[in-house]
Amino acid sequence: MEQTLSIIKPDAVAKGVIGKIIDRFESEQLRIVATKKIQLSKQDAQSFYAVHAERPFFKDLVDFMISGPVVVSVLEGENAVLVHRDLMGATDPKEAEIGTIRADFAENIDANAVHGSDSVENAKNEIRFFFADRELT
Ligand code: CMP
Numbered sequence: 001m002e003q004t005l006s007i008i009k010p011d012a013v014a015k016g017v018i019g020k021i022i023d024r025f026e027s028e029q030l031r032i033v034a035t036k037k038i039q040l041s042k043q044d045a046q047s048f049y050a051v052h053a054e055r056p057f058f059k060d061l062v063d064f065m066i067s068g069p070v071v072v073s074v075l076e077g078e079n080a081v082l083v084h085r086d087l088m089g090a091t092d093p094k095e096a097e098i099g100t101i102r103a104d105f106a107e108n109i110d111a112n113a114v115h116g117s118d119s120v121e122n123a124k125n126e127i128r129f130f131f132a133d134r135e136l137t
Contacts, residue, residue: 002080003033004117005126010068011111013037018071021101021114025075028083034135035073040066048129057110064110072130081123084116 008021022032040048045065052058075084089100093112096103106113117123127136 001076001078002120002123003074003076003127004080004084004120004123005115005130006071006073006075006084007115008071008073009111009113009115010064010070011107012105012113013069013071015105017105017113021105022073024087024101025073025084028077028087030075030077030080030083030087033074033076033137034131035071036130036135037069037071038130039069042066048126060110074127074131074136081117081120085118088114088116 006025008018012018012021018037022035025032042062045062046053049058049061049065052061055061077083087101089096089102091102091112092109093102093106094108096106101114102112117126
């Protein structure tokens with residue numbers, strides 16, 4: 001069993017597709033361990049995406065992530081990191097396979113509907129970033 005972190009980004013929350021996206025997780029046997037809708041501060045977003053701080057898209061990424069509420073969830077299942085990444089599709093929705101979340105709901109590489117951890121190790125850190133132990137049931 002693995003755990004991974006999902007963020008439903010402000011564009012997808014604004015579109016009203018939280019339920020549709022969570023349904024895809026559960027349909028692929030990813031259990032919702034914890035979930036909450038929150039408004040990130042600038043400092044939250046800068047700190048969460050610190051690995052991208054030197055990238056040219058960092059400022060736009062932070063501005064976008066604080067443009068409205070997000071839904072953060074911990075998903076659990078066999079190979080959860082990879083299963084979740086397959087469900088999301090490529091980072092750039094233009095390259096995402098038909099039927100993936102980003103192909104169906106994302107606008108462009110900035111407003112790309114969802115984020116998912118890219119490794120088990122990063123998942124642990126990302127889960128700890130958003131959730132206290134008592135929230136992980
Ligand atoms: P995410 O999986 O949340 O991780 C970092 C985000 O930066 C990524 O999704 C994209 O939304 C955004 N981004 C913008 N431009 C790029 C780029 N050229 N390469 C990777 N990520 C980008």
